[in-house]
Amino acid sequence: xxxxxxxxxxxxxxxxxxxxxxxxxxxxxxxxxxxxxxxxxxxxxxxxxxxxxxxxxxxxxxxxxxxxxxxxxxxxxxxxxxxxxxxxxxxxxxxxxxxxxxxxxxxxxxxxxxxxxxxxxxxxxxxxxxxxxxxxxxxxxxxxxxxxxxxxxxxxxxxxxxxxxxxxxxxxxxxxxxxxxxxxxxxxxxxxxxxxxxxxxxxxxxxxxxxxxxxxxxxxxxxxxxxxxxxxxxxxxxxxxxxxxxxxxxxxxxxxxxxxxxxxxxxxxxxxxxxxxxxxxxxxxxxxxx
Amino acid sequence: xxxxxxxxxxxxxxxxxxxxxxxxxxxxxxxxxxxxxxxxxxxxxxxxxxxxxxxxxxxxxxxxxxxxxxxxxxxxxxxxxxxxxxxxxxxxxxxxxxxxxxxxxxxxxxxxxxxxxxxxxxxxxxxxxxxxxxxxxxxxxxxxxxxxxxxxxxxxxxxxxxxxxxxxxxxxxxxxxxxxxxxxxxxxxxxxxxxxxxxxxxxxxxxxxxxxxxxxxxxxxxxxxxxxxxxxxxxxxxxxxxxxxxxxxxxxxxxxxxxxxxxxxxxxxxxxxx
Numbered sequence: 121x122x123x124x125x126x127x128x129x130x131x132x133x134x135x136x137x138x139x140x141x142x143x144x145x146x147x148x149x150x151x152x153x154x155x156x157x158x159x160x161x162x163x164x165x166x167x168x169x170x171x172x173x174x175x176x177x178x179x180x181x182x183x184x185x186x187x188x189x190x191x192x193x194x195x196x197x198x199x200x201x202x203x204x205x206x207x208x209x210x211x212x213x214x215x216x217x218x219x220x221x222x223x224x225x226x227x228x229x230x231x232x233x234x235x236x237x238x239x240x241x242x243x244x245x246x247x248x249x250x251x252x253x254x255x256x257x258x259x260x261x262x263x264x265x266x267x268x269x270x271x272x273x274x275x276x277x278x279x280x281x282x283x284x285x286x287x288x289x290x291x292x293x294x295x296x297x298x299x300x301x302x303x304x305x306x307x308x309x310x311x312x313x314x315x316x317x318x319x320x321x322x323x324x325x326x327x328x329x330x331x332x333x334x335x336x337x338x339x340x341x342x343x344x345x346x347x348x349x350x351x352x353x354x355x356x357x358x359x360x361x362x363x364x365x366x367x368x369x370x371x372x373x374x375x376x377x378x379x380x381x382x383x384x385x386x387x388x389x390x391x392x393x394x395x396x397x398x399x400x401x402x403x404x405x406x407x408x409x410x
Numbered sequence: 411x412x413x414x415x416x417x418x419x420x421x422x423x424x425x426x427x428x429x430x431x432x433x434x435x436x437x438x439x440x441x442x443x444x445x446x447x448x449x450x451x452x453x454x455x456x457x458x459x460x461x462x463x464x465x466x467x468x469x470x471x472x473x474x475x476x477x478x479x480x481x482x483x484x485x486x487x488x489x490x491x492x493x494x495x496x497x498x499x500x501x502x503x504x505x506x507x508x509x510x511x512x513x514x515x516x517x518x519x520x521x522x523x524x525x526x527x528x529x530x531x532x533x534x535x536x537x538x539x540x541x542x543x544x545x546x547x548x549x550x551x552x553x554x555x556x557x558x559x560x561x562x563x564x565x566x567x568x569x570x571x572x573x574x575x576x577x578x579x580x581x582x583x584x585x586x587x588x589x590x591x592x593x594x595x596x597x598x599x600x601x602x603x604x605x606x607x608x609x610x611x612x613x614x615x616x617x618x619x620x621x622x623x624x625x626x627x628x629x630x631x632x633x634x635x636x637x638x639x640x641x642x643x644x645x646x647x648x649x650x651x652x653x654x655x656x657x658x659x660x661x662x663x664x665x666x667x668x669x670x671x672x673x674x675x676x677x678x679x680x681x682x683x684x
Contacts, residue, residue, distance in 0.1 A: 130508040133500035137564055138516065140497060144557045145523045148531035148538070155533065210430065216423035217416070226668050227431040230438055233667035235618040237638040238656045242441050245652060252649065254440065257456040287434070289678070296675045297683050334679040345528055348620035352639055366621075369529040374625070379533055386530035397525040 149390070156383035175384035185385070187360040188368040189392070191275055195282065195364055196343045196396075200336060202283040207290030207335070208328065212320075214291070215298050225292075232288040236348035243281045244270065244353045274354045274362035281349050286342075290335045297331035298324070337400040344393050365389045438660070445653035452649035466654035473651075474637070476658060483633035483659075485548055486623070487616035490555035491609055494563045497556075499605065502567035507576065517568065520561040528621045539626055548631045551623065555616045563612055566677045570604025607673035610666060617663050634659040 159171045179185050214224060231239065247254050248269040256266035269277045301324065309319050347366050350356055356363035356371065363371070369389060373382035432439075444452050445467070446460035470476045505513045535554075536545075544550025574597065582596045620635040627636050638659055641652050667674070675683055 130504035130510075133504040134516070136497045137501035137520070137560060140557065141520055141523050141560060145526060148534035149526065151534035151537070152530055213423065213427050213430065216427070217420050218424040218427050219420070220424065220428070224427045224431040225671065227435040229667065229671055229674075230435055230664060232674075233614060233618070233664045234438065234660050235635050235638065235663070236620040237624070237635055238660055239437075241638060241641055241652060242437050242656055245649060246440055246444060247437055252453050254456060284434070284437070292671065293675050293679055293683050331679070331683045334683055338678055341524055345621065347529075348624060348635070348639065351624070352641075366527060366529040370532065370625075373529075373533045374536070382533060386527070386532070389527040390530045393525050393527050397522060 152383045152386045154383075155379050156387050158380050158383075160379040161377050171380070175380040176388075179381050179384045179388070182381075184360045184363060184368055188363050188365045188385075189388075191360075191362065192344065192364040192366075192392070194275065195279060195346060196340060198279045199283045199286060199343055200339060202279070203286045203290040203339065204332060204335060206283075206287050207294045210287070210291040211294035211298050212324075214295050225295075229288045229292050231284055232286070232292075234285065236285070236346075237352050239285050240281055240349040240352045243277075243284070248277060270354050271358060274358060278346075278349055278353060278362055281353070282343065282346055286339055289339070293331050293335050294328060297328055301327050333400075340396055340400055344389075344396070365392065438664075441653045442657050443653075444650055445657045447650050447653075449648050449650045452653070466648075466650040467658070469651055470655045470658065474640075474655075476637070476655065479632055479634050479637035480658070482548065482627075482631055483617055483635075486551050486555055486631070486633050487613045489548075489552040490559065490616050491563075491612040493552060493556040494560050494612060495567075495605065495609060498560060498563040498567055502564050502571050505564075505568050506571035506574070507579075517565065520564055524561050532625065535622075536626070545626060546628045546630045546632070551627060551631050551633075554622050554626065555619060558619065558622070559612050559615055562615070562677070563608055566608040566611065567604060569676065570608070571601060574600045607670065607677060610670045611673060611677045614663055614667055614670070 156175055157170055157172060159169065159174075210228065214221065214228065218224070234242075245253070250256055250266050250268040250271075253266075255269070259266040267273075305323060306319065309323055314322070345366055346364060347370070350362055350364065350367050354362040356367050360368075365385065366389065369382050369385040372378045372385060440458075443458060443460050446462050446464070447457075448461060448463050448465060451457065451461060505517065539545045539550055542550070544553075578596060578600075579592060582592050587596065617633075618635070620639075623633050623635045624639050627633070638655060641655065
């Protein structure tokens with residue numbers, strides 16, 4: 121009796137969160153799905169209503185679409201690669217005994233707390249600007265021609281900024297995981313004559329696997345939605361060179377008012393996110409059972 | 411002998427770590443330095459020593475009314491966090507203390523709602539906001555940010571609550587504590603640190619949210635993310651002023667972040683890494 125009471129109370133306590141999230145997820149998504157099958161442009165009085173998969177076909181035939189999907193994957197993949205490898209190296213370095221470790225940690229973690237528009241503008245104007253940026257100053261110091269980064273290498277420039285924002289996150293989590301590695305095990309391996317590389321490969325890396333999984337999952341969630349960094353630097357250009365899927369959908373919806381096409385793009389973004397999330401979530405779920 | 415080797419090792423590690431750390435921190439440092447330069451100085455090439463003028467700071471407030479955006483950032487991030495806590499604390503509580511077979515599924519489902527790309531619902535949300543008169547309103551943005559971060563808040567609280575031992579409750583019950591007494595005298599003191607960490611982290615996340623805050627606000631409810639983005643237009647490009655505005659926008663959250671490093675790891679990894 122008492123347990124039944126408790127469990128219904130538990131359900132009642134959970135209800136607000138579950139209901140809110142259900143509404144928040146279902147209603148707008150259903151609307152997007154609906155719009156994706158409609159001919160709908162707020163600026164155009166003619167509405168043909170249901171047009172089947174035409175929006176998807178239009179979106180698919182748009183060269184920008186293929187570019188946007190590729191750019192999204194390249195962006196997510198490159199930033200993951202840079203932050204995981206860089207994060208492991210940095211974590212190994214910060215795990216060494218040193219003077220002023222607390223301050224070093226604070227310096228390294230700081231970029232994570234910088235809001236995306238600030239990060240993007242600071243890199244764009246202070247660091248990578250072709251005439252006033254620090255990179256240009258360095259280039260001139262060596263007598264080289266300064267590079268106009270955002271015009272010549274737009275996607276690479278954005279990857280650099282986003283990686284700078286997320287490297288601290290990966291480092292901090294990997295470092296925390298590293299510090300929980302049993303010291304005795306390390307010493308035992310050292311006594312047995314295991315070199316640095318074999319210790320890293322057989323002991324450290326397996327220990328870090330859980331932390332790496334988590335870093336990949338969390339970063340993927342946020343990296344699939346990179347938006348402000350593109351908005352304030354390249355605005356998706358030149359052409360579609362740095363347009364990712366979120367940015368393309370934004371352009372279609374709020375600049376061109378092609379709601380049907382934008383919605384189709386949104387649905388494709390959901391499918392893409394789900395494919396990636398499926399694998400990531402499984403890994404996290406498995407880890408939680410441990 | 412061993413001692414000297416260790417010391418040498420330590421010296422090398424220290425030097426390497428400091429160089430890397432300063433390189434990573436450099437863009438922030440240089441922004442802070444530039445904010446104390448005049449516009450003239452700011453574009454005269456690389457220079458780490460500013461004249462120390464405060465003219466950019468006063469210009470940012472005079473010309474663009476920085477304080478209003480700052481206030482909006484505070485209202486939105488703190489408001490949405492408190493709202494999320496009110497909804498999430500009971501949910502996390504019941505999941506942690508009377509878990510069922512479905513608890514894990516519900517938690518995973520909540521996390522999966524975070525996977526939904528914001529752009530996929532941009533237009534519907536825009537329509538809903540427009541029709542309810544919520545565009546550019548603080549109420550609308552607060553609710554929005556609350557919904558976005560709710561899954562993470564539930565998750566974080568759950569991982570903290572799960573560590574409160576259930577036996578303590580039984581012991582209190584044996585001693586004749588009422589349900590109210592249990593909550594006020596036994597559970598609350600043990601839950602407060604977890605709730606505080608969750609709050610801190612969530613304020614940081616809400617403060618830095620830069621998709622909805624930019625798209626759904628114009629002036630009235632615009633926080634610092636929207637304010638800073640307005641500097642991207644070519645007319646608004648003044649290096650020193652941009653630096654001063656940036657420094658002001660990130661300083662409070664940077665300091666909060668420094669204090670919440672440990673909780674950050676726990677919170678954002680859902681307790682999987684401690």
